[in-house]
Amino acid sequence: MRSAWVRGAGALLATAALVMTSACSADSESDKTAAKSGGKVNLTFWGWAPGYDKSVAAFNAAHPNIKVTFQKTASGSAGGYSKMLNAVKAGNAPCLAQVGYESLPSFAAAGALENVAKYANAVKGKYVGWTWKAVSVQDQVYGIPLDTGPEAMFYRADVLKKFKQPVPTTWKQFAEVGKAIHKADPSVYLTTPPSDGYDFAGLTWQAGGRWFGTEGGTWQVSIENPQSRKVAAYWQDLHDAKVLKNTPALDTAWIADADKGHIVSYVGAVWANTLLSQNLKASAGKWAVAPMPQWEEGGKAAGNNGGSSTAVLKGCKNPEEAVEFADWFSSNTRSTENLIKNTGIYPAATDALSLPAVNQPSEFFGGQNIYDVFKEAAANTDTNWQWGPTMTQVEADFTDGMKKANSGGGSFADALTGTQSKTLSAMKAQGLTVSGS
Template sequence: MRHMKRAAAAAVITSVALAMAGCSAGSGDGGGTDAGACEPSEGKVNLSFTSWIPGIEEAVAMWNDANPDIQVEVQTGPSGNAGTYQNFFNQLKAGNAPDLGQIEYDALPNFRVQDGLADLGACEEIVAGKDDFVDWTWGQVTLGTESEVYGVPQDSGPMALFYRSDLFEQNGIAVPTTWEEYKAAAEKIRALGGYITNFSQTDINQFAGFVWQAGGEWFANDGDEWTVEMTDDTSKQVADYWQDLIANDLVSTYPAWTDEWNNAYNSGEVWSWNSAVWGANSIASGAPDTAGNWSVAKAPQWNAGESAAGNWGGSSIAVFKGTEHLYEAAKFALWLNTSEESLTSLNETAAIYPATKAGLELPALSEGVPFYGDQPIYDVFAEAAGEVDPDFVWGPTMTQTYADVSDGFKAAVSGSGTLADALATGQDATIAAMEAQSIPVAD
């Protein structure tokens, strides 16, 4: 019953938030549902596209070679919450946003509330492609509406456990199947001078994935107003668990994707990472000296015998309002995320796990991966994908929520306050931000 209520609420969430924010669907240049708004441009078209996906330039080059009249210039930058989203907001305000941008599912509502996205529902090819995508990912880009589409799904991020199988085996430590076992393993590994994992003080998305797996829900909507609950028992359970590991020096706390972070994994100081499927590329690129020594297992469970997975990330390619080439931008976004050659390239360069049904059948996803000892790691993630609760709801100001919680996490890591304190502060800040945008919040 809880999931049924959440699914029903999700269907009205965004429309409620947007109406209260004064952003009626289908308004403005490039954002309407008039089919005439999505017509081919005359002459050669040059599109600008910003992403942070490793190696995406290779897929874009394939498109450019095959489409001389629609050329795409790609610019890469930091991940969304590390700076690219703020750049997008600044560019939208200044009127010089790129034609297309990489936006994770949890951040799409932010951009829609700011009236920054073109409605791809005006493009027949986009609408016709709906059935090509895994159902829940399509729901992520329609934002609870019936006919509007605010991005083309690219991938999903089911989570599992990456671990140094050689180190676990050499030291007689069993691969943990529960979070209780994970802590016990952490104590053994620390006694050997290492850390079982790194707790990132900036990736609140990862922590949200932990809460997701545990059955928590930070946001809900009853059709009239939002409920924000980041301090419920489940969230507190997850926060207290990681706080205990931090307080007892059982995890390292390097900022993710820094040289320190890479060195910790490359040197064998850190033995595992609870991450999404795309993390396969992060480890391979950051810890090249450990090739062949990694494996993937299902995520530890809160209770023995359970089968639940969290989700971290998953992106769409969105078209920004103000583009002069909606048709061409939509055509490129659809090709990038549905063509076999593009999806194969993105999987090879960035371990992208496709959001299309056909993409999940790519030969590359059934093969052993050399960096992971030739294990067919995507079999594990395929199982995890089916164990992710599809009804988890994102709030309408997630980028700000992440930033506010991140400040508290950084303080907790340094010994000032706790993770639970950070969630409480983040909840208050989130409610204030929503109210400032006239988004109704329950008392």
């Protein structure tokens, strides 16, 4: 999951000046002794997503010999990941942490994860194949996958109807509808531009591009690939036509505008459904979900934006119990039903995909079963996408470039070029073998 709660990327210790943070409730050697003597094992879990605490409470009620304490941190990009990495460096990290798939390679490169393959491989078959790859590097496994982030288009059905506009099925039509609506009422915008690297990555993903790859021990960096350039040119045209509301998606101002019908759509991941339903009170029942607009008529390609693991941090004294909890957290029916409802996840556990919670109508979305749309999106997402090892840098540089583009101080293409160049430099500075295309 990545959202307003998870707008983050990983961190690479060698490139960051880390400020030591105070430790709290790290798992201790006494817990290991307690486990061996048949006593209670105490595990600490750091994360920020809503609903996590409820699943932790349910686990504790059903497992008298393991107690998990959930401690809420800032989201990854707001300091949560730095706090985790600092704690690992100081030797007082919790056993468990919420870590997005995009950040896990950075944690691995920093030596901040515990290899728990010995315990985790026994449950590998429970999970969608590509999510297991997302928590693994070769034969090492660093945690248990929780969810994925298939993308679709959220939209105000009532506003499209008011302006007599169709639900866009192609990106060409999406632009036409946006221009028509804004011309009819200059206070109404179809959408906002992509504002950060992960928004843009999801769009590139859908278009068939990839930002990173590996071959023969060499990293390939292709952020400025043809598909990314196509996406950049598309949004540049809409920006230049002044039909985009220049507001970061899902922030407070965006929520207010969307609730009033001044922003009509959001192309994003499944996790946004909970954020929308919990915050857009005035427009409840007026929203709907459709597949992402396509580059070609009749296409079905989708992108992915998000997906998290419950990772086991380096130094965990009770890795077996940590994996036991993480697997329960991701696959137990009571936990996944809670996380679907309160966190907005699309489960990585295959059995959870048939739960009633992902097969029922939503009152907020006008009685639509929105998970039908996301099931189709998940089935049409390229699962070979790979994240790079310096995503904090990538995200920071890309977001800076997008801010400049949206304010007229640069272009979307400039954001690609600048991020490509800075990423190559950052990876080489880490001693990585890298090539760029």
